[in-house]
Amino acid sequence: MSHIQKLLFIIALLSSSVAFGQLTEDPEDRRDQGKDPFKTQTVDGQPLPFSQRLRFGGGINGFRFGNPFSLGVSPVVGYQATERLIVGIGGTYNYTHYKAPYYTPTTYNQFGVRGFAMYEFIPSILPNLYLHGEVENSSIQVKDDQTSRSNSVGVTAPLVGLTYSQPISRRFGVNLTALYNLNYNDPQGVSQYIYGSPLVIRLSFF
Template sequence: MNLIQKGLLAIMLVSSSVAYGQLTEDPEDRRGDGKEPLKTQTPEGEPLPFSQRLRFGGGISSLQFGNSRIGTPFIIGLSPVIAYQASERLIAGVGVNYVYYRYRLRTNTQTLTDQFNQYGGRGFLMYELVPSIVPNLYAHAEFENNNIRYADQAAQEYKRRWVTAPMIGATYSQRVGRLAGINLSILYNVNYNSDIYSQYVYGSPWNIRISFF
């Protein structure tokens, strides 16, 4: 495991620990009074400080266990996130994308091995649409930028390039604390059909993910 992999794994572990603290410590929860806790104010109506509006978390963006006899790759992706509750209905955030690929093919005479990394970042906005009718349903807009490896057939070598992916869709958040939730997102990559390199990042224009923050 190289330095980049170790660093990203450490970020993910720290983010998960902080997120767990948000989940278990919620001194201003109003549910005892039969009310949903506000996301940006204390029960007394005072604005929450910046630090208490932050959410830390993320998720596993990819996971596949390879079989060396049939040539399927081993893939694992991590996506730590920092989000900010800008208002009662608006969430803004940034995240890091990292995917590790390892390909091993075993034949009768030799074993072929290849491994590489894909990395990048993203920024997103989530706006709660109709909280009075469907609470915790958000319109979701996101911009990703990922550095990928691709095969240059003319030069007969691997090269790297950045690929942008503006995505739109929706997220449903199942809240488990004042500033914590399990999120199901369905997003559409607007660039997928117009940029062939987008297909190196995702196998479909539709991206479905589960995250925690």
């Protein structure tokens, strides 16, 4: 290999390294300029890699204490599709228990999956406020604690509402969500026992 070929090879290698560095440059650098970081691109306008747009986390929901007792957890994976749109999938587990003497002792175990979308619709007026819509498909195991009889039912719940997100970093925040269950009065009546109200309040971190 001649000296010219070696020089061209080194230049090409350095160029590739610089390009990679630009692609993965942290958008948080914009904070030094007094601006919010980009969510989908680097400071020089290059698109962020897929992995840097992912957001992982989860939360708690369905919390009721006393009789009935209810508590749920919801792991989630989100993707920053655009500067204002987040889409994602998640899982749901919710435990609900009704006790005597006011109710027939019954235990509900809800296992579900959900898909959601969040859109920041008025960032210039109320930044970090998102329209939130999702569909949750659940299998619910119902057990009569007195007879030990159990059965399973399926319920699909479309939910719409708002999420306020308080960013902690570019890919992580604290989210308070209020959703309305459009299928609260499902024919089987199961949603009323699981959720207790058509209004679903959720605290999540992602």
